Every structure is written in structure tokens, then in C-alpha cells.
Amino acid sequence: MKVVSLVGARPQFVKEAMLNLSVRKTNAWNHILVHSGQHYDANMSDVFFDELKIPSPDHYLGVGSGSHAETTAAVLVGMEKVLFAEKPDALIVYGDTNTTLGGALAAAKLGIPVAHVEAGIRMLPRNMPEEINRVTTDHLSTVLCCCSEAAQQTLFNEGIHSGVHVCGDIMYDVYLHLEHLFDPKSICEKNNVVPGTYVVATMHRNYNVDDKQSLKEIINGLVQLQEMTNLRVVLPLHPRTRKSLEKYSLLPLSEQLCLINPLGYIELMSLVLGSKFVITDSGGLQKEAYYAGKRCIVIMPDTGWRELIATEWNILCPSSGKMIIQQIELLNKPLKKSFGCYGSGDAAEKIINLLIRSLT
């Protein structure tokens, strides 16, 4: 059996790492890895392949950055060629990026079964690029691997019944697998912060960083947070966010925060472990904060990880600086972490078994 796996953006490298390892360990199938090239900077791509020990991709599409149409179309065209050449039994895609949608479309048009890892996640606004990618990919897929019962139910509600299974979150597998390498002390020393006295913040969503007013409000909120709480805000800057800060002349304001370059997986998890709490609009980091036992303010109007909002472990905060400050009060409320929202760390194994069962 031959399976092609497609990655292209940071969270997909993390998910692939675990699946790739499990496939190699069990000799489950002939695994062909494709990198779309949507993320291409060394600190957005190579660092993940190196530290997560992901084998070099068999194909690199080199799509780079561009408009949504340009990147999605480049993946579609590139993947069609790869799928023609490789003739796989299935294509695995992850999450919600333009890479995900381009790959799913190429395979579906060729009649190749698509397995979607992280299926059934929905969040508002409906016109968010990632939401369009998620919904469309789910409806093109034949095997749908859900992180939770809620995600499975979402697919049932949309009339998708066949091929839907709860496998748990593969990002939890990765977290458990690499937990012994996390080193908060070293990363804190490197960035001149003291464990327990800082907050990790990240943002990259279009509605947070492409609009000058929204970005300014968030940065203002983080600066105020520093002043009010004596906590330092450490902000690993996504290249898209850095470009916006430059474009809107917001760099001087944001330099009051501790701005650092994007981090690889192990360094970011180490930084989170040493932090007081997390503020983010990243889908992956919301869950990773939970795995690390850190509460999280989610600067989004909605999130797909509703279990974490329902347990009040994470707090939803539409992007306004004032609201970020108000929500911090809520973080002082003592909470018992409810374990097991996203499986037990064996998602990779479940996905592999499911795919084998579905295809043979």
C-alpha cells in the first residue's frame, strides 16, 4: 500500500512528525512525503524537520507565498503531478491551510481517497480562509479523523456519516513523545526572562494582524498588561505579523514587549511550560497550552476547540486590547484541569489502523 502525506505549514510538520514515526515503526505502508513550500523560511520550516526528525520530503512543490488563489492553485497543480506520478492508494492532509485544500482537491478530482486529520472542526467567521479550507476539505474526504466526539457530531450534523471516526489529537501524541526534551530554564535564559514571570503571546490570523486598528489594539493591550501585572510579554513574531507591524509603523510600540523570532516546536513548548499563561490566536497553541497545564486567552471571535472553553480552561476574547486585560481576572479563578479532552496520546496509531481498514 502506498500513501502520500502532504504538509506545508508549521502545525502540519508537527502532526506529520508523529504519523511519520509511527508509519516507519510499524512498516504500515510506503509513505511518500510532500512539502508544498507554503512555509519556507528556515525558522518556519527547516527547524521543524530537524528537531522533530522528519525525513526529507520526497517532493517539494515550492509554492511559496501569494494570494489565497495563488497558493491554493499552485498546490492543486503541483499535487496533481505528484499524484499522477506516485499513484498512491490515499492522500493524507492535515488541518485547515491552503495546502490542505489544494491537496484534497487534486486527489478528489483524480478519485484518490482523501484522509483528513483534524476533521470536523468549525469556527466563525464562516468567511475566514481557514474555515473555507476546513469545510471544503471535510466534504471532499473519505476518511475523517476527528480529535473529539464533538467534531464527529459536527460532521454528522452536516450529513457526513461515512468514514467518520474519533481518533484523538495527534498533537497530544507529539507533546507526550517529546515532553522529556522541554527545557524552560534554557529558553528563559536565552531570552532574558524568569520562569513564572512572563506570558507567551502569538498572533497571525488575518483579522488580527492585517487590519491596522485590530493589531494596534492587541499590541496596546499587551503593553498595558505588562504595565499592570509586572508580567513580561514574550511575543515570537510570525513573519506576517512582523510585516504588518512594519507597514503600520507599530514596531516602536511593540518593541516595549519582548519580541523574538519564530520558535521551533521544542523551544516554543519550553517557553510555554515556563510561562504564567498564554495569549494566542493559533489553533494548535490553544491545545498545547492545555497539554502544558497553562491557561490561555484565545484572541479570536470563536474557536474550534470548544471543549476547552466549556471547561473554562481557555477563555475566548474577541480581539480588543481592553478585553484582554478584563479576561486576565478570570484566569485567577482556580480550575481543575479536566484531562482527556482529546484522547490518550495514541491518535497516530488509530489513524494508521483506520486508514488500513478503510483501504483494504
Ligand code: UD1
Ligand atoms: C497559515 C495557515 C493557518 C495556520 C498557519 C500556521 C492558511 C490560509 N493559513 O497561516 O491556518 O494556522 O499557517 O502558521 O493556509 N511568510 C514568510 N515566510 C514563511 C511563511 C510565510 O515570510 O515561511 C509570510 C508571507 O508574507 C506570507 C505570510 O507570512 O504571505 C502569510 O503566510 P501564509 O502561509 O499565507 O499564512 P499563515 O498566516 O502562515
